[in-house]
Amino acid sequence: MSFINKVTTLTEYITIKFFYVMFFAVIINIFLRYVLNINYIFMQELVMYMHALIFLFGISLCIKDDSHVRIDIFSSKLNKSARKLIDNIGIIFFIVPFCFFILYESTSMITRSWSMLEESSEPGGLPLVYVLKSSIYIFSLLIFLQAVNKLLGSK
Secondary structure (H helix, E strand, O other): OOHHHHHHHHHHHHHHHHHHHHHHHHHHHHHHHHOOOOOOHHHHHHHHHHHHHHHHHHHHHHHHHOOOOOOHHHHOOOOHHHHHHHHHHHHHHHHHHHHHHHHHHHHHHHHHHHHOOOOOOOOOOOOOHHHHHHHHHHHHHHHHHHHHHHHOOOO
């Protein structure tokens, strides 16, 4: 099993676990709020964090499975080699530069956040905003790894 496939398997595993955490946090939050009339900000933020992480990590899984959005009106009429060529052009000219752009543009925000160990602006919120912002790096690296995997022809 290649390094990229191991990372993909780990990403899939973690993303599924994030979904379960989010699901149960929503259920607990609803119960606390509407049955016991208790509201915890950190629970609301936990749901928001899990939602963000599911999407940020899940995007690379969509690329792996070819379940991302594309214009099927055109691609369905093309043969397999033409679709592969268009996919490779898209990867080289759009996905890879996008990944590097995200890494470049988010660096100052993430380093600033880590330097002050940024916390939630809400009283009682999670003190982990810097961790959430760091997931932007992971998002970009996961997409880049999937792009490389597609270019190398692995599934």
